[in-house]
Amino acid sequence: MxxxxxxxxxxxxxxxxxxxxxxxxxxxxxxxxxxxxxxxxxxxxxxxxxxxxxxxxxxxxxxxxxxxxxxxxxxxxxxxxxxxxxxxxxxxxxxxxxxxxxxxxxxxxxxxxxxxxxxxxxxxxxxxxxxxxxxxxxxxxxxxxxxxxxxxxxxxxxxxxxxxxxxxxxxxxxxxxxxxxxxxxxxxxxxSRTLADRGNVILAALVSKPVAWADRFLLAPLARLVLPALMARGMPTWALGATGCVIGLGGLAAIWFAWPGTGVALTIVAALAFTIGQALAWLRDEEGLSRAQRTAIPGFAALAALELGHASMQTGTATGWTLSITLIAAAALVERAAHDRTRRAWWATSVAYLVAMLIPVGAGYPLIGLSLAAMYAGVTLFAAIEAFREKP
CATH class of the missing domain: 3.90.550.10 (Spore Coat Polysaccharide Biosynthesis Protein SpsA; Chain A)
Known part of the structure; x- marks a missing residue:
């Protein structure tokens, strides 16, 4: 005890x-x-x-x-x-x-x-x-x-x-x-003033904690830039969650109206808003909001992948649907198999899939983007299973 x-x-x-x-x-x-x-x-x-x-x-x-x-x-x-x-x-x-x-x-x-x-x-x-x-x-x-x-x-x-x-x-x-x-x-x-500065450092440490490269080296530095201003203004946690939802919905709308590169980029920005909101919610003991924003990141990433797969139906092929569903299934299995103690920096996360898709999708090749993300998920799943298995 x-x-x-x-x-x-x-x-x-x-x-x-x-x-x-x-x-x-x-x-x-x-x-x-x-x-x-x-x-x-x-x-x-x-x-x-x-x-x-x-x-x-x-x-x-x-x-x-x-x-x-x-x-x-x-x-x-x-x-x-x-x-x-x-x-x-x-x-x-x-x-x-x-x-x-x-x-x-x-x-x-x-x-x-x-x-x-x-x-x-x-x-x-x-x-x-x-x-x-x-x-x-x-x-x-x-x-x-x-x-x-x-x-x-x-x-x-x-x-x-x-x-x-x-x-x-x-x-x-x-x-x-x-x-x-x-x-x-x-x-x-x-x-009180020095304590407020310490609070900013604590939050910076929270958003820098993830091991995965996309979260640590892309989202964390951006979050550290905006956190002091948000803390100084007393930004409520729900406002950050709402902002993330609005940006994420904007990204989905952009993909639907044939701006897929913009849509994927906006989904990454939404993930940034949810990451900051999650850190603030943890600090403020708002477990429900923290859990909701943590779940929203893979949720919007999955919806973006499904919309990209749906776009291929216009060409009369279901390849896009197949790739997007495969990506989501593999990503879900990765989250089940990966553990904080075994996770490696190169393993894929929801934000990493979006980053992998961003350039080919922006160049007008959504199927290539989905293929890269799906292969990334498959390799990560293989590594996670190997790490999960008991060694003799």
């Missing part, structure tokens, strides 16, 4: 009377984002350590509780000790920490006490020193008895700092954070 211990005691640097944990972050509050990361790592219980309860914090805690995890609010180590199951592993999150799910996953598993560290020269302000050349990177995995040890100390001791010292004295393993693990998004932030 994994329990999360999140500290929310410090005030924001630039907003008097406001807790840093309740500063806005990507359409929600910082503590909601932290809770999302901890729950995604497998935590079934959250303990929030507070110095005082504000209306903003109460609202954030209420929204966190809707995720189906138990949320308890405590003021000190004694109360925390009473709430945490003695057999649980405790994932500690520092006050004001901003990071990514990949970093949290480093400490989310079972194991002995561990502290995430980084080199003192690489540490940003807010990280506490835990060694000659090591600073605490804001995350730790501890046994509940460490909290019991802090509970036995005077109550005027700072809970977070004392817990860190107790863990260090107990010879907790120091896990060095891999360079670039958070894409520059890891840090302690209590300033």
């Amino acid at each position: 994994l329990a999360g211990l999140i500290f929310a005691t410090e005030d924001a640097d630039d907003r008097r009377g406001t807790l840093a944990a309740t500063l806005p972050f990507g359409g929600l509050t910082l503590i909601e984002f932290q809770a999302r990361l901890v729950v995604a790592a497998g935590a079934s219980q959250l303990i929030v350590v507070v110095a005082r309860l504000t209306p903003e914090l109460l609202g954030a805690i209420s929204r966190i509780g809707r995720r189906g995890v138990s949320v308890d609010v405590v003021r000190n180590a004694v109360e925390a000790k009473q709430k945490i199951h003695p057999l649980a592993r405790v994932l500690v999150v520092a006050d004001g920490l901003v990071t990514t799910g990949d970093v949290v996953a480093l400490l989310a598993g079972d194991g002995e006490d561990a502290i995430l560290t980084m080199s003192d020269r690489d540490a940003v302000p807010g990280f506490e020193r835990v060694g000659v050349d090591a600073a605490w990177a804001g995350l730790a995995r501890l046994d509940p008895k460490r909290i019991a040890e802090v509970a036995a100390m005077p109550r005027d001791y700072d809970f977070q700092s004392t817990l860190l010292r107790v863990a260090a004295q107990a010879q907790a393993v120091q896990i060095a954070m891999p360079p670039g693990a958070a894409g520059g998004a890891h840090g302690i932030e209590r300033d």
Whole structure:
């Protein structure tokens, strides 16, 4: 069992009377984002350590509780000790920490006490020193008895700092954070303006995460260009999804009215809008919108392929239909067979099929474009099956 211990005691640097944990972050509050990361790592219980309860914090805690995890609010180590199951592993999150799910996953598993560290020269302000050349990177995995040890100390001791010292004295393993693990998004932030900048970096890291070449090197760079402006304007997630739908429908209309190259290009642009919207929806804890936009990308790509195949019927042959249906079937099987752990950068995705078709379709050869995409899907399917099979 994994329990999360999140500290929310410090005030924001630039907003008097406001807790840093309740500063806005990507359409929600910082503590909601932290809770999302901890729950995604497998935590079934959250303990929030507070110095005082504000209306903003109460609202954030209420929204966190809707995720189906138990949320308890405590003021000190004694109360925390009473709430945490003695057999649980405790994932500690520092006050004001901003990071990514990949970093949290480093400490989310079972194991002995561990502290995430980084080199003192690489540490940003807010990280506490835990060694000659090591600073605490804001995350730790501890046994509940460490909290019991802090509970036995005077109550005027700072809970977070004392817990860190107790863990260090107990010879907790120091896990060095891999360079670039958070894409520059890891840090302690209590300033609202700097926190907004961190949000942009987090989103950039999210859209850069895909392994496939088309998503990583075509969509991700374009998404990083427009994300800061969208975040600054508070663009709602549904608006991006609606924009993607309008562009995608425009692409389908262009193919229908004999502008196939334009139609495929517009479908790629629609995929870009859905990619950005999916990242925003994940950050804002809008699972339904995130799932819908993730599904819309292959959906519009499949419709575009079907329309290209339908165009060949004007020549009195069903070759186009055959190629488009073969492409869709192979692509669906690729998605079933491919796994994040086995996927390779060259494997095809919905956007990769569109890119493969773009030039021949734009030149007036839709059947060649469909043939290239179908062969690409077939080769990827073969590789995915081979990767999926058990090796002797």
